[in-house]
Amino acid sequence: MKKNNLSSKVLVVIPAYNEAANIAEVIHSINQEFPHFDIVVVNDASEDDTGEIASQTKLAEVIHLPFNLGIGGCVQTGFKYAFQHQYDIALQFDGDGQHLIREIKTILSPIYDGSADCVIGSRFVQDDESFRPASIRMLGIRLIRSVSYVIIRQYITDQTSGFRAYNKHTIEFLANTYPDHYPEPELIVILGINKFRIKEVFTQMRERQGGISSIPLWKGPYYIIRVILAMLMASLRTKKIHKY
Amino acid sequence: MESIRIQYIAIIGSALLLIFVLFLIKKKRLKEEYSLLWLFFGLVFLAISLWKDALDWISELIGIAYPPAALFLILLMAVFVIMIEFSVIISRHSNWIRKMGQDVGLMKNEIEQLKKKLDSK
Numbered sequence: 001m002k003k004n005n006l007s008s009k010v011l012v013v014i015p016a017y018n019e020a021a022n023i024a025e026v027i028h029s030i031n032q033e034f035p036h037f038d039i040v041v042v043n044d045a046s047e048d049d050t051g052e053i054a055s056q057t058k059l060a061e062v063i064h065l066p067f068n069l070g071i072g073g074c075v076q077t078g079f080k081y082a083f084q085h086q087y088d089i090a091l092q093f094d095g096d097g098q099h100l101i102r103e104i105k106t107i108l109s110p111i112y113d114g115s116a117d118c119v120i121g122s123r124f125v126q127d128d129e130s131f132r133p134a135s136i137r138m139l140g141i142r143l144i145r146s147v148s149y150v151i152i153r154q155y156i157t158d159q160t161s162g163f164r165a166y167n168k169h170t171i172e173f174l175a176n177t178y179p180d181h182y183p184e185p186e187l188i189v190i191l192g193i194n195k196f197r198i199k200e201v202f203t204q205m206r207e208r209q210g211g212i213s214s215i216p217l218w219k220g221p222y223y224i225i226r227v228i229l230a231m232l233m234a235s236l237r238t239k240k241i242h243k244y
Numbered sequence: 245m246e247s248i249r250i251q252y253i254a255i256i257g258s259a260l261l262l263i264f265v266l267f268l269i270k271k272k273r274l275k276e277e278y279s280l281l282w283l284f285f286g287l288v289f290l291a292i293s294l295w296k297d298a299l300d301w302i303s304e305l306i307g308i309a310y311p312p313a314a315l316f317l318i319l320l321m322a323v324f325v326i327m328i329e330f331s332v333i334i335s336r337h338s339n340w341i342r343k344m345g346q347d348v349g350l351m352k353n354e355i356e357q358l359k360k361k362l363d364s365k
Binding site for chain 2: 064066076
């Protein structure tokens, strides 16, 4: 049952924590480019007025979480919303202006033509000068990438990308199952072993405009060990849908 | 004499631990489900202090030359098991809290949407 582009209900999920500086612009530009998309901002108990600013645009539904859940719990709230309101496609888009509106088409097309259940917008698929992470960080990225490949037998180059699109079937799965902290690489493993078709597409990204990176460099080793442990454990829960 | 005195202290100590845990359960400051391990190890300590050859027997069985070391081993094991149980309970609770937070957020949004619908009528 293939639907054409216009009849698919698309929800843009924007997880937002202290993004007051960028959130309004992000909402406005998505709405301008894709007026038929619905937008939901999940305000992860921001300390600034991210939530109020998002509401004032009148272009997005805003979900205010009562306390900070971290990116995993925050994004999952958006997928629960998408599931409850029966959206066909959910697009995860960061509120910090790092993702480019013009790349939304790229990321949605494999979902529209039915060739993937989950599409990841990647900084690395093509060699591009627009984004170069620090080289120590690159080492960690390589390590996580290899572990992921060993488990799911598919190369996903940008493990931590938060620019992703999911079809209806996957939305239902994610509403029930979503990893907690630093969830992106673990989620790839979970989707992989549950036989969801993952596709990675190249998307240009901007350097962060505001806010701080979610992983400071000194936390790097801790992050890597934690993520790899989570990935290995997830791989042992083969195909048993694990409810968090 | 010395060993008899330490035995009395051990018996009183383990009995106090048991009584304290039971007291907390009675006052509803401790749930039964989380107190089972405390009661179990309280009874183990009491048994060891009442049956004083137990430590010698255990240390010989597992090859410990110095019997008090067996006591430390049992104590450490008790603390480890109880702490692992705590970690499990904390993880379970943090999953519940997360789900609750998400539901609260979604429900607040739903209320807002319903209010808007009512206002526009």
